[in-house]
Amino acid sequence: DGVSSVVLSTVEQSARPTLNAMRRPWVDANDRYERYIRAFERRLARTWKKPFDLLGVQLLLARDLGAELNDGLRRSIKRKDREVVEAVTRLHARACQIAAEILVLLRAGYAEGALMRWRSLHEVSVVLQFIRARGIETAKRYMEHDVVESWKAAQEYSTHSARLGYEPITQAELAQIKQAFDAAIQKHGTSFRSSYGWAAVDLNPVKPSFAEIEKATGYGHFRPFYRMASHPTHANPKGILFQIGMMDGATTLPVGPTNYGLADAAQNTGLSLSQATAALITFAPTFDRLLLMKVMAELARDIGTVSVAVQQRIEAREIKSREAHGKSVGFAQRK
Numbered sequence: 001d002g003v004s005s006v007v008l009s010t011v012e013q014s015a016r017p018t019l020n021a022m023r024r025p026w027v028d029a030n031d032r033y034e035r036y037i038r039a040f041e042r043r044l045a046r047t048w049k050k051p052f053d054l055l056g057v058q059l060l061l062a063r064d065l066g067a068e069l070n071d072g073l074r075r076s077i078k079r080k081d082r083e084v085v086e087a088v089t090r091l092h093a094r095a096c097q098i099a100a101e102i103l104v105l106l107r108a109g110y111a112e113g114a115l116m117r118w119r120s121l122h123e124v125s126v127v128l129q130f131i132r133a134r135g136i137e138t139a140k141r142y143m144e145h146d147v148v149e150s151w152k153a154a155q156e157y158s159t160h161s162a163r164l165g166y167e168p169i170t171q172a173e174l175a176q177i178k179q180a181f182d183a184a185i186q187k188h189g190t191s192f193r194s195s196y197g198w199a200a201v202d203l204n205p206v207k208p209s210f211a212e213i214e215k216a217t218g219y220g221h222f223r224p225f226y227r228m229a230s231h232p233t234h235a236n237p238k239g240i241l242f243q244i245g246m247m248d249g250a251t252t253l254p255v256g257p258t259n260y261g262l263a264d265a266a267q268n269t270g271l272s273l274s275q276a277t278a279a280l281i282t283f284a285p286t287f288d289r290l291l292l293m294k295v296m297a298e299l300a301r302d303i304g305t306v307s308v309a310v311q312q313r314i315e316a317r318e319i320k321s322r323e324a325h326g327k328s329v330g331f332a333q334r335k
Helices: 006-046 051-073 080-108 111-134 136-144 148-164 171-188 209-214 221-231 237-241 264-279 285-327
Strands: none
Touching: 006 080, 006 221, 051 080, 051 264, 051 285, 080 111, 080 136, 080 148, 111 209, 111 221, 111 264, 136 148, 136 171, 136 209, 171 221, 209 221, 221 264, 264 285
16 A cells, blocks of 8 residues: 555566666675575584484484384284374384474574474374374274365365466365265264364364373373474464574574574474384384383483583573673674
């Protein structure tokens, strides 16, 4: 509002010539920024080397154990156990993938991004443990719930495909997905249509929630961390007013990486990955696997200890710098 059509027309006509004229200077500026980021990441790697190395080792163990168990369980699988093996092996693989993503974000200095991905890892770990504890019928309902998500996705795509410029889903395809959805609801009841409807029989016959699944697995005490990780995921005011990558008293609004605030995501990732792997190991425990499960738990403890220690050293250095200079120093600019 308040912008004349002449101005809008001029802006429209000037955009491409401006881009063509400024492309080279902007590319040069971006190259300089990328060199700065690479230097920052080298400093970050030195500062956080111990926790990053430990988390990398834990991820390596989780992947190796997961691959071994996946192969072994699928070779010896009984027909009645097919769904539960399929569910837990896929969930564990997903946990390893998310943990790898978190490690990339940590190494790049994105504390909030890492914590948001931990939120997903926590969900995967909790669901894996819930299914492992409840057994075959819960695993079957979990796998069959895919048709509910497919129907929701198909409806949304059908509604918006034209505006997006995509090919519409055919009526035959839509009818086929709807038929599978209706059959699942008829089999499992109306509560099955909710996001966690596959857990309705075990928990809440109306509309089960992740919080209830979390509590049932004994991880309800993680709710404060889950809440903290949810703030930057959504556009609520807490997400912009509280930022884990900035210390109290810092005045610079973060628009890139920092070397502070990585401890929570690092230690939580270690815990959740250890818990997910332990749940998988219980399918086929051996002495060696149980030993490695205990090793992973010890690694998780060490990751938390050294992460907190690194963060406390950064805090002490920041306090000392403020006392010396009377102001906050940007974390990403420190060596």
